[in-house]
């Protein structure tokens with residue numbers, strides 16, 4: 001008779017497999033490298049998760065397990081950090097990330113029309129990733145640059161006073177399957 005897999009439960013009710021000292025995996029190797037960069041400090045869990053998310057674009061359960069094992073902290077602790085901060089994604093994300101602000105200032109200055117335009121051009125509703133994993137469209141509540149409203153961020157670059165024609169220009173390289181504007185050119189633009 002097949003043996004039932006042992007599981008553990010965290011406060012949220014999420015059930016994880018009980019961790020074992022597993023064989024090295026790409027996630028485990030990456031976690032070890034990143035943790036080494038921070039001197040193995042248990043308190044560096046946020047930075048470790050940030051670096052791993054940058055590398056993999058999201059945090060899988062396997063990645064969270066690897067961090068817990070390598071830092072020798074409970075998985076529930078790593079999971080609670082990953083779910084507390086909105087910047088962490090526990091779902092796969094696209095190679096390009098488009099974020100449209102729907103905070104009050106952006107909303108009253110046309111944020112809804114901007115978001116709908118992004119949805120139409122990308123062919124996905126907010127909160128989803130395109131089937132091929134090319135792009136993820138997100139909506140957020142205030143990016144802290146309300147003077148630029150309505151605001152959208154594409155691959156880390158801020159675009160203020162966003163409108164449909166500006167969105168068309170910004171999305172052109174993504175829709176053409178090419179790279180987004182250079183990452184070095186980050187920061188608010190109008």
Ligand code: FES
Nearest residue numbers: 101103106143145
């Ligand atoms: S409401 Fe959009 S940046 Fe603040």
